[in-house]
Amino acid sequence: MATIASLPRQSCPTTGWRSYATHLECSVSGDVLPIAQLQGLSTSGQPLLARYDLTRARAELDRDAVEARAPDMWRYRELLPVADEADIVSLGEQMTPLVALRGHRGMLMVKDESRLPTGSFKARGQATAMSMAKALGVRRVAIPTNGNAGSAVAAYAARAGMEAWCLCPVETPDLHVAEMKMAGAQVVRVRGLIDDCGRMIRAAQDRMGWFPLSTMQEPYRVEGKKTMGFELAEQLGWELPDVIIYATGGGTALVAMWKAFDELEALGWIGSKRPRMVAAQSTGCAPIVRAFEQGLDTAPRWENAETIAAGIRVPCALADFMILDVLRASGGWAEAVSDDDIRASRAQVARKDGLLMCPEGSATHAVYQAALARGDIHTDERVLLFNCATGLKYPMPADVPVIDPADDFDWMALAAHD
Numbered sequence: 001m002a003t004i005a006s007l008p009r010q011s012c013p014t015t016g017w018r019s020y021a022t023h024l025e026c027s028v029s030g031d032v033l034p035i036a037q038l039q040g041l042s043t044s045g046q047p048l049l050a051r052y053d054l055t056r057a058r059a060e061l062d063r064d065a066v067e068a069r070a071p072d073m074w075r076y077r078e079l080l081p082v083a084d085e086a087d088i089v090s091l092g093e094q095m096t097p098l099v100a101l102r103g104h105r106g107m108l109m110v111k112d113e114s115r116l117p118t119g120s121f122k123a124r125g126q127a128t129a130m131s132m133a134k135a136l137g138v139r140r141v142a143i144p145t146n147g148n149a150g151s152a153v154a155a156y157a158a159r160a161g162m163e164a165w166c167l168c169p170v171e172t173p174d175l176h177v178a179e180m181k182m183a184g185a186q187v188v189r190v191r192g193l194i195d196d197c198g199r200m201i202r203a204a205q206d207r208m209g210w211f212p213l214s215t216m217q218e219p220y221r222v223e224g225k226k227t228m229g230f231e232l233a234e235q236l237g238w239e240l241p242d243v244i245i246y247a248t249g250g251g252t253a254l255v256a257m258w259k260a261f262d263e264l265e266a267l268g269w270i271g272s273k274r275p276r277m278v279a280a281q282s283t284g285c286a287p288i289v290r291a292f293e294q295g296l297d298t299a300p301r302w303e304n305a306e307t308i309a310a311g312i313r314v315p316c317a318l319a320d321f322m323i324l325d326v327l328r329a330s331g332g333w334a335e336a337v338s339d340d341d342i343r344a345s346r347a348q349v350a351r352k353d354g355l356l357m358c359p360e361g362s363a364t365h366a367v368y369q370a371a372l373a374r375g376d377i378h379t380d381e382r383v384l385l386f387n388c389a390t391g392l393k394y395p396m397p398a399d400v401p402v403i404d405p406a407d408d409f410d411w412m413a414l415a416a417h418d
Contacts, residue, residue: 017085020052020061020078024219027322035081038136038211040218047319048219049259050081054266063269067234071095073124073227079263080128081223087135089160091117093127093227098235098384103352106372106379109241110355111232112387118179120358120389121228122152125252128224129213130156139163142210144197146249146310147176148389153213154183165210167197172310175393193305194249195316215250216319222256229260232384233270240275242381245367247360247388248279248288248334249314251323258326275384277332279323280360280367282307285315286336288323293334297321308339309359311388333376337366345369346391356391 024033026042027049033039035050042048061078069075073093082088096115101108113121126149133141142165143153150166157164164185168177169192180187190197198214205212212218233240240261246254254277264270279288284307291299299320305313317323327334337345346362349355357365364385371377403409 017083018078019081019083020054020057021050021081021083022053023051024048025051027319035219036083036136038133038138040212047216047222047322050219050223052079052263054263058267061267063238063267073127073224073231076227076230079230080227081220082128082131082135084135087131088127089130089134089156090127091123091155091159093117093123095231095235096228098232099353099355101349101353101355103349106377107382108368108385109383110349110357110361110385110387111228112355113228114358114387114390114392118148118151118155119393120148120152121225121253121386122148122389123156124224124227125149125221126152126156126213126224129218129220130160130162132220133162133211134160138211140209140211141165141213142167142201142205142208143213144168144194144201145172145176146194146313147172147393148311149213149215150185150187151176151179151183154180154185157185158183165201165208167200169193169197169310169313173393175395193313193315195301195314215252215314215317216255216322222252222259225253226256226260226263228253228386229257230264232257233261233264236382238264238270240270240273241384242275243278243332243377243383244275245278245280245364245383245385247309247312247363247386248281248317248323249312249360250317251279251288251319253386254279254326255319255322258330274330275332277326277330278367278371279327279332279334280363281312281334281336282309282342282363283336283338285313286334287315287317288320288327289334289336291320291324291334292327297324299324307342307359309342309363311358311360312363335367335370337363337370341366341370350391355387357387358389358391358394360389361385361387361391 028046099110116123140163170189285305287299287302301316305315345365
């Protein structure tokens with residue numbers, strides 16, 4: 001087995017691009033694997049995490065110099081696993097804004113991930129995963145998806161010149177399926193849930209030559225998603241908020257941000273303060289909530305999962321134990337809200353603040369409202385929600401009047417009615 005000392009820092013002397021990545025580590029056993037070889041799960045079937053020479057990075061990496069770079073996720077390249085700039089597969093992953101919600105009580109902000117390529121936070125993970133896949137010679141990838149991840153995989157695979165296969169539940173919104181097809185992916189709808197899609201990929205991956213991109217089943221997506229944590233720390237003056245609420249399905253983002261905060265502290269860029277991390281789920285699919293409330297270390301599968309928030313319709317998460325660890329270590333919690341609550345929050349934020357959130361992002365707002373009402377969050381606390389994707393991918397029917405230009409229309413009556 002390789003040792004940490006035998007795995008040197010990745011670098012590209014011709015371009016000056018460098019990464020402090022040293023190795024991959026099993027999230028359970030701590031076993032070490034080389035980062036410059038294609039990896040999926042560890043030998044014990046657990047998620048792998050990228051590790052970095054943070055002692056050297058602390059001595060050599062200047063925070064002010066990083067802040068002066070172009071405002072995209074690659075500004076943090078030393079803390080990403082890609083060794084050679086030539087392997088980068090990018091569609092322009094810009095830093096996403098923090099939007100203050102003025103029409104709400106408390107110090108409430110939304111990090112709006114809808115501004116990213118393919119309209120969701122999935123672009124971060126797939127940019128990194130596809131860059132590593134390219135560097136390591138992958139030609140064909142496959143992913144189980146509820147929508148946004150498949151859209152990102154299809155787009156980044158097209159950019160990289162790879163073949164993409166997307167298996168999605170039959171309820172996946174047509175717009176997402178059309179996105180995948182438009183980018184040239186092979187798309188199959190499955191009469192089942194996302195974990196059924198994942199099982200089908202695992203069963204056929206050797207025969208099909210697929211590199212599976214399932215959540216937490218390869219170690220590179222989490223690295224791209226942790227840039228959300230880097231960005232929000234930088235945007236808030238290298239201080240973290242009091243509470244972060246994130247819509248949680250597979251849980252990569254929660255695990256990734258917690259990892260980012262640990263790395264930033266090791267660099268000396270932030271202190272030891274951590275936000276309370278809150279996992280938002282739907283009452284129609286709440287395995288993490290149930291496990292958290294019952295004091296379990298893992299989350300048994302949620303049967304008959306159903307919710308309008310497709311991105312969190314994940315009945316069983318491979319990283320369940322990691323998600324639960326983050327929630328408990330941070331003093332946070334997991335909470336489920338109904339689809340009616342999600343719809344109400346979506347309409348409220350759009351009307352009061354002009355921000356059209358996706359259903360998953362709206363779930364975080366509904367959790368905030370409930371926690372504020374019962375006193376678990378206070379108005380003097382700085383709270384950060386994440387809008388995972390553009391609300392335009394989830395159209396709602398609009399009942400509006402239709403008039404003829406020749407009509408003598410009673411505008412005031414309409415205004416009073418509205």
